[in-house]
């Protein structure tokens with residue numbers, strides 16, 4: 001394992017980190033990424049926050065009063081800001097900035113199916129979102145400037161009523177540390193935390209996702225319904241006269257139960273469901289198809305010369321039977337290891353691209369036309 005990899009987790013291997021800390025204990029790493037200042041400055045974040053395909057929030061604290069404004073933000077929103085006590089938060093910066101995407105991939109020892117996105121925040125002194133807890137695991141990586149983090153495990157998850165943000169009623173954390181550029185804090189789900197900027201600073205939250213059982217259940221039923229194709233119709237050729245016409249006949253219940261028993265699923269159905277659901281881009285994401293697309297032969301020659309790379313917005317996962325790309329599933333063949341590499345590394349080198357079978361190049365070309373991937377320059 002490289003020194004950089006080990007330093008990122010405070011000297012722990014990914015296996016040791018997962019065993020001791022993941023979903024269990026916080027981890028503070030001083031100098032996790034030496035020299036890191038973060039790829040985005042205040043201006044870059046502001047520009048992103050003004051786009052309508054980017055989710056953003058502006059949080060201002062004045063004494064005990066909190067205000068929250070959702071993006072897309074306008075220039076006037078920034079002109080009205082006080083000198084202290086505000087923060088701008090931009091979600092999904094990895095979808096728009098290659099360096100932020102690279103940041104996310106440093107944590108690829110956790111399956112992509114668990115990764116959510118990178119959120120970046122810029123705060124002026126006193127700025128923060130208040131003491132709160134999140135439902136997800138998160139790595140908080142300090143960009144430029146210093147921030148004071150107080151955090152700890154706490155059972156009391158009640159929030160203060162009547163505020164636009166979820167701010168804890170009680171907050172008595174055991175830990176209190178100042179984080180500088182390149183320092184990292186891992187927090188398990190539900191740990192209380194509060195980060196307050198000591199000077200103008202940025203923080204990158206590498207966030208994970210974990211659906212509730214209820215969310216999985218409803219999404220799975222939607223998935224089953226989309227693919228539902230049942231044969232037959234209710235029939236009762238042996239019907240006898242009834243003296244209680246309002247009563248639902250037992251025989252009817254039995255027959256309908258038999259019809260519904262045709263709705264079945266197994267592990268393969270669950271794998272297909274997960275692949276499709278987890279590779280589904282967020283509603284705000286839009287892909288840009290190429291303006292003057294290369295024809296298949298030129299595309300083939302180009303990727304053989306330069307390689308190919310997934311667009312930063314593309315979600316590509318796979319299992320034993322299929323590839324799942326941006327919510328679409330495509331069956332895989334035994335020889336599809338190159339596409340596995342493309343999904344894992346998010347890029348395929350020229351040599352590997354040059355030896356792809358024709359059917360796979362055709363598949364990549366279709367994804368290219370949809371804006372899901374690009375030949376390297």
Ligand code: SIN
Nearest residue numbers: 121128129195203205
């Ligand atoms: C922040 O970057 O200010 C907030 C991150 C968090 O606490 O979840």
Ligand code: CO
Nearest residue numbers: 132133134193
């Ligand atoms: Co948080």
